């Protein structure tokens with residue numbers, strides 16, 4: 001079972017018409033709805049399950065600029081500004097605390113990699129720096145291990161994934177957005193070569209623009225429009241502990257575990273490196289697209305062949321808008337956590353920080369990360385179909401950048417001057433061969 005997410009009351013009636021319909025009620029869809037509602041746009045958001053039921057409530061809750069692909073840095077600065085203002089913007093505490101983030105290094109090679117990032121980040125590195133010795137020990141109180149050094153950003157922070165998107169959705173509704181849950185979008189209609197409506201399980205909403213912010217489901221929605229979106233899903237497992245006294249305030253990543261303190265006094269903990277990849281039919285279709293990133297990541301990926309292959313096989317069958325869709329069959333994607341990865345993380349955490357010894361594990365869960373081949377999202381209009389916008393493929397780091405991405409989506413949809421240069425996020429890069437290398441952005 002997934003984490004307990006704060007509830008959001010659904011609008012009772014489907015509006016017959018909206019200027020913009022957003023598909024997906026994760027951090028991206030809700031942030032876009034909020035930004036559009038702030039500008040007075042008539043926006044409806046359709047979520048097949050509950051708000052933040054998938055990745056947006058299951059993530060670690062890290063809100064960082066540090067370590068990002070250079071293409072994402074300007075948008076992550078916007079996002080951090082919005083996180084700092086979030087309490088006032090939405091009128092609720094979503095747990096944002098600029099408590100700092102550390103990437104620890106065990107050896108010179110790791111130090112070299114982090115220093116390279118600092119150079120690449122240039123002016124965007126802001127307050128990020130390398131720390132070591134007594135300063136690092138102060139940041140990781142109680143650690144029995146002496147780390148060689150760490151990359152440290154004091155102004156990066158954490159927020160509560162189980163609170164954030166619901167609070168943003170409620171704030172959007174107060175500003176006039178229509179938030180619909182248990183309302184799957186089955187398809188998109190077009191007229192005269194542009195978007196004209198969405199067909200939901202509850203009826204049709206006529207609209208001029210549609211934003212697909214469907215996380216791992218975006219590929220299927222695109223496929224139905226004849227659009228190629230090379231997107232695959234990686235399973236990441238997480239646990240949360242009961243409250244712990246005297247643990248570190250700063251969130252930290254090590255190759256064996258990663259943690260961050262929660263508002264409830266417990267910690268969200270995961271294996272720092274290992275993830276599972278369930279082979280599905282699309283794995284073969286997009287093998288060439290993902291080959292460069294696979295070469296970099298294969299050591300950290302456990303490949304599995306099992307039930308998900310056949311489940312996805314069933315999803316790809318074309319259905320008419322009158323038929324029950326895959327989106328209704330899986331209201332909330334709730335994959336099983338990988339027990340041995342969590343056990344490994346727990347043992348390593350206890351060895352390094354004895355304060356965690358014997359602390360109860362309150363819950364475990366997993367989420368499917370929506371990955372694109374160059375690990376940078378698409379936030380973009382689709383030239384082939386005017387009125388259609390994509391905001392998807394956040395590749396494991398969309399929570400922290402989410403409020404900024406929502407702002408950018410609203411800029412693109414309304415034709416306002418974009419808050420950052422949107423060209424690194426263009427959809428065309430995935431289909432016209434101009435895709436840059438993973439991680440370097442060059």
Ligand SMILES: Cc1cc2nc3c(=O)[nH]c(=O)nc-3n(C[C@H](O)[C@H](O)[C@H](O)COP(=O)(O)OP(=O)(O)OC[C@H]3O[C@@H](n4cnc5c(N)ncnc54)[C@H](O)[C@@H]3O)c2cc1C
Nearest residue numbers: 024026027028048056059060062185215367397398399400
């Ligand atoms: C274990 C884990 C740890 C992570 N840690 C971090 C972290 O620390 N920091 C960070 O920045 N990021 C992190 N991420 C990534 C982050 O969670 C995601 O990038 C982000 O939540 C993506 O948000 P989203 O709104 O695009 O997608 P989602 O949250 O997946 O939302 C998409 C929504 O669309 C809905 N939907 C799909 N199709 C339809 C349809 N046809 N009709 C109606 N609704 C539909 C789905 O039900 C879903 O609720 C992590 C992810 C995982 C899984």
